[in-house]
Amino acid sequence: MSAIGSLGGAGGRTKTAPDRPEKRRLTPYWLLVPGMAWLLIFFVVPMVFLGSQSLQTGSFEDGTKLTWNFSIYWETLRGYWPHYARSIGFAALATIAALLIGYPLAYMIAHKSGRWKNILLVLVIAPFFTSFLIRTLAWKTILSSGGPVVWFFQQTHLTDLLQWLHLTDKDTLLATPFAVIAGLTYNFLPFMVLPLYASLDRxxxxxxxxxxxxxxxPFTAFRRVTLPLSMPGVVAGTLLTFIPAAGDYINSVLLGNTRSTMIGQVIDGQFLRVLDYPQAATMSFILLIIILAIVMTYVRRSGTEELV
Amino acid sequence: MPTPTSEGQGDLCLTNVTKRFGDFTAVDDLSLTIPQGSFFALLGASGCGKTTTLRMVAGLERPTAGTISIGEEDITEAKPYARPVNTVFQNYALFPHMTVLDNVAFGLKRRKVADATKTAKEGLELVELGHLAGRKPAQLSGGQQQRVALARALVNHPAVLLLDEPLGALDLKLRRQMQLELKKIQEEVGLTFVHVTHDQEEAMTMADTIAVMNAGVIEQLGHPTELYERPASTFVANFLGQSNLLAGEISDRVGGDLVVQVGGHKLALPGDRSTRQDGKVWLGVRPEKLRIGLAGGADGAGRNHLDGVVLDASFTGVSTQYLVRLAWGQAITVVAQNDGSALLRDGDQVQVSWVPQHGFALDAAQDAFAGAQRVGDDDTPVPALGGAR
Incomplete structure (x- = not known):
C-alpha cells in the first residue's frame, strides 16, 4: 500500500496526501503484529494453559479436569518453601559473585584494554561455543577431590571458611551448595559482563x-560518576543473571547434593518422572510470581527509568 | 584535602616545561608567567601544544620536564583533585545523571564546603541560569550547558580557571555574546583565567595578554594590540589577522628611519619597527592600513607608495577587499573602508600607500607563509569574523 505511494515519486506524493496521515498512524500497529502474535502464541497461550493445569485435579493415567483447586498453591508453598528459598538464595549469591567478578572485568575491557578489547570480548562469549551441560560437567572435574582447586582451598583454609558459612559440610567442594553457586556464577557471568561492558563503554x-x-x-569519582552512570548495566546484568539462575536446575543436579536441591530440579522431577502435571504447573507458577515480585521491587528501588 | 582559595595565591608560573608523547614534542621548554587576576589566552592552531599546556596545569598530563607553580606552591606533581585549579572543558563534561544544581555543587560538596547548595545557587545566578537549577544537562541548549560548565568551575574560586576552547561548540552569534559575557564575569570575580583557543578574534576580544603558540613554543606574547600592530614573526603576522609581506633589503638609514628596497622602490620604516637593522627582511603591512587610489592621484607626502593593477575587488558592504598585483607580480590585499568613494574595478591602474609607522619588518629567513590560513586548511568549526581570507 505504502509502496505504491513511494513508487509514484514526487507526483504520487501530492496525490495520495489526503489518506497518508491515516496510514501513517496505523503503521506502528501493523509493525507490532508479528511480535504480538508471537507473544500470544508462545507466551500467553502456554501461560493460560499452565495456569489452568495447576488448578486441575486427577491423575496422569485417568486424565485431569479443572476443579479450581486453589488449595494446591498453599500446600505447595508449605511443602516446598525451603526449595524456593534455596533457589532464590543461591541465585542471589551467584548474582552478587558475578557482579563482583564481572564489574572489574567489564571496566577493564571497556577502558583499559586498548587494542585487545575485541579479543577480550570474544573470550567472554567463548564458553558459549560449547554446550551448557558440558561446561557444567567440566566443573565436576575442576572441583573434584584431589584436584588443584580443592588442594588450594584446603591449604588456604578457605574450606574452613566455607564450612563455617554452611556452604560446604566437609573438607571437599564437589556436591555442596558452594559448588552449585560457583557453577551458577560461572555459567551466567557473560550475561553479567556484556550489559556492564555496554554501559561502561559508553x-x-x-x-x-x-x-x-x-x-x-579516584574512588569518589567512581562512586559519584562511574557507578551511577553504569547502573543501567548493573540492573540489566543482575536481572539477566538472577532470573535464569533462580530457575536453573542443571547446576544443582550436577554439582549439588540432596540437601542443595533447587526448585527447578523439583519441577523437572514432577513433570518428567512423577508425571504430576498440576503439581509441576503450580510450582512453576509460584516460582514465576516470586521472581516477578523480586524483580519489580528491585527495579523500582534501583530507579533506572530506562528499564521500567 | 587542600583548601583552594584565590586569596594569598599568586601568579601561575611554568618553568622550562616540556611534554613529549613518544617521539613527538608537544610542548618544548616553555616558560611562562601568568599574573594573578589576568585574562590570559593561549592562541594557536590545533596541535600547537596549547591544550597540552592547559592539561598540564590542570594535572591531567604530567610534564616530561620542568615545573609548574602557583605563587610559592609547586604543583607539578600534585594530583588534579589536589590543585586549586578548575577547568571548563571543551565538551563541557557535565555529569548527565545530575541536575544542573548538583553539577555546580559537585566541587563544593567534595571539598565539604558549608552551604554548598547555597553557593552553587549563587553561582547559577551569576550565569543567569538560576531558573534551570532542577533540569538535567541534556535538557539545556549548548549555550546554557556552557554557562553551567562555567558556573561549576567558578563557584570553587580556584586560583586559576582554565578554559579549553569553551566556545568552540557554539554558533557564531552566541560565541560573540559569550565572549563579552566571559570577559565581564572575569572582571567581576577577578580570578586568573587561562583561555585556550584557536580563534584569534576570540582571543583578542577577551584576553589582556595573548601568547601565540606554534609547534610547542610561544612565538610571541603580549597585549592584543601589540601583537597585532607589531608581530614579532611571520607566523604571528599571518595567524593574527592578515599581513602583506614584501621581500626587501635594508639599504640605508635616514635619521631614525630605515630605507627598505622593495622591487626597486625605496620604502621608509621606523628603525624600532624592524627586528633587524640590515640585510634581507620581510616588509609587512596590514591590509586595512593601506590606502588605495587611481594612479596619478595626489596622495599625502611622507607615505610609502607602490603602483599596481586591481586583480579582483570584492565588496562586502562595510568595506571592499581588493587584490592588487604589484609591478613584480606579487599580489597584495587591500581593505578599503566604504567611505563613499567610488569603487575601483578589475584592471584599474592604482597606487597603494601607507604611513611608514604602520609597517613592520621581520627577518627574511622566516617562512613568509607560516601561520597563514589557506583555503581548506582551516580547522575552525565556525569561520572567525574577519579571519584571513
Missing amino acids: LDHRLLEAAGDLYSR
Whole structure:
C-alpha cells in the first residue's frame, strides 16, 4: 500500500496526501503484529494453559479436569518453601559473585584494554561455543577431590571458611551448595559482563577528568560518576543473571547434593518422572510470581527509568 | 584535602616545561608567567601544544620536564583533585545523571564546603541560569550547558580557571555574546583565567595578554594590540589577522628611519619597527592600513607608495577587499573602508600607500607563509569574523 505511494515519486506524493496521515498512524500497529502474535502464541497461550493445569485435579493415567483447586498453591508453598528459598538464595549469591567478578572485568575491557578489547570480548562469549551441560560437567572435574582447586582451598583454609558459612559440610567442594553457586556464577557471568561492558563503554572518560578536576579522588569519582552512570548495566546484568539462575536446575543436579536441591530440579522431577502435571504447573507458577515480585521491587528501588 | 582559595595565591608560573608523547614534542621548554587576576589566552592552531599546556596545569598530563607553580606552591606533581585549579572543558563534561544544581555543587560538596547548595545557587545566578537549577544537562541548549560548565568551575574560586576552547561548540552569534559575557564575569570575580583557543578574534576580544603558540613554543606574547600592530614573526603576522609581506633589503638609514628596497622602490620604516637593522627582511603591512587610489592621484607626502593593477575587488558592504598585483607580480590585499568613494574595478591602474609607522619588518629567513590560513586548511568549526581570507 505504502509502496505504491513511494513508487509514484514526487507526483504520487501530492496525490495520495489526503489518506497518508491515516496510514501513517496505523503503521506502528501493523509493525507490532508479528511480535504480538508471537507473544500470544508462545507466551500467553502456554501461560493460560499452565495456569489452568495447576488448578486441575486427577491423575496422569485417568486424565485431569479443572476443579479450581486453589488449595494446591498453599500446600505447595508449605511443602516446598525451603526449595524456593534455596533457589532464590543461591541465585542471589551467584548474582552478587558475578557482579563482583564481572564489574572489574567489564571496566577493564571497556577502558583499559586498548587494542585487545575485541579479543577480550570474544573470550567472554567463548564458553558459549560449547554446550551448557558440558561446561557444567567440566566443573565436576575442576572441583573434584584431589584436584588443584580443592588442594588450594584446603591449604588456604578457605574450606574452613566455607564450612563455617554452611556452604560446604566437609573438607571437599564437589556436591555442596558452594559448588552449585560457583557453577551458577560461572555459567551466567557473560550475561553479567556484556550489559556492564555496554554501559561502561559508553562512559565518557572526560567525565572522570572533570570529576578529578572538581576535587574528587579516584574512588569518589567512581562512586559519584562511574557507578551511577553504569547502573543501567548493573540492573540489566543482575536481572539477566538472577532470573535464569533462580530457575536453573542443571547446576544443582550436577554439582549439588540432596540437601542443595533447587526448585527447578523439583519441577523437572514432577513433570518428567512423577508425571504430576498440576503439581509441576503450580510450582512453576509460584516460582514465576516470586521472581516477578523480586524483580519489580528491585527495579523500582534501583530507579533506572530506562528499564521500567 | 587542600583548601583552594584565590586569596594569598599568586601568579601561575611554568618553568622550562616540556611534554613529549613518544617521539613527538608537544610542548618544548616553555616558560611562562601568568599574573594573578589576568585574562590570559593561549592562541594557536590545533596541535600547537596549547591544550597540552592547559592539561598540564590542570594535572591531567604530567610534564616530561620542568615545573609548574602557583605563587610559592609547586604543583607539578600534585594530583588534579589536589590543585586549586578548575577547568571548563571543551565538551563541557557535565555529569548527565545530575541536575544542573548538583553539577555546580559537585566541587563544593567534595571539598565539604558549608552551604554548598547555597553557593552553587549563587553561582547559577551569576550565569543567569538560576531558573534551570532542577533540569538535567541534556535538557539545556549548548549555550546554557556552557554557562553551567562555567558556573561549576567558578563557584570553587580556584586560583586559576582554565578554559579549553569553551566556545568552540557554539554558533557564531552566541560565541560573540559569550565572549563579552566571559570577559565581564572575569572582571567581576577577578580570578586568573587561562583561555585556550584557536580563534584569534576570540582571543583578542577577551584576553589582556595573548601568547601565540606554534609547534610547542610561544612565538610571541603580549597585549592584543601589540601583537597585532607589531608581530614579532611571520607566523604571528599571518595567524593574527592578515599581513602583506614584501621581500626587501635594508639599504640605508635616514635619521631614525630605515630605507627598505622593495622591487626597486625605496620604502621608509621606523628603525624600532624592524627586528633587524640590515640585510634581507620581510616588509609587512596590514591590509586595512593601506590606502588605495587611481594612479596619478595626489596622495599625502611622507607615505610609502607602490603602483599596481586591481586583480579582483570584492565588496562586502562595510568595506571592499581588493587584490592588487604589484609591478613584480606579487599580489597584495587591500581593505578599503566604504567611505563613499567610488569603487575601483578589475584592471584599474592604482597606487597603494601607507604611513611608514604602520609597517613592520621581520627577518627574511622566516617562512613568509607560516601561520597563514589557506583555503581548506582551516580547522575552525565556525569561520572567525574577519579571519584571513
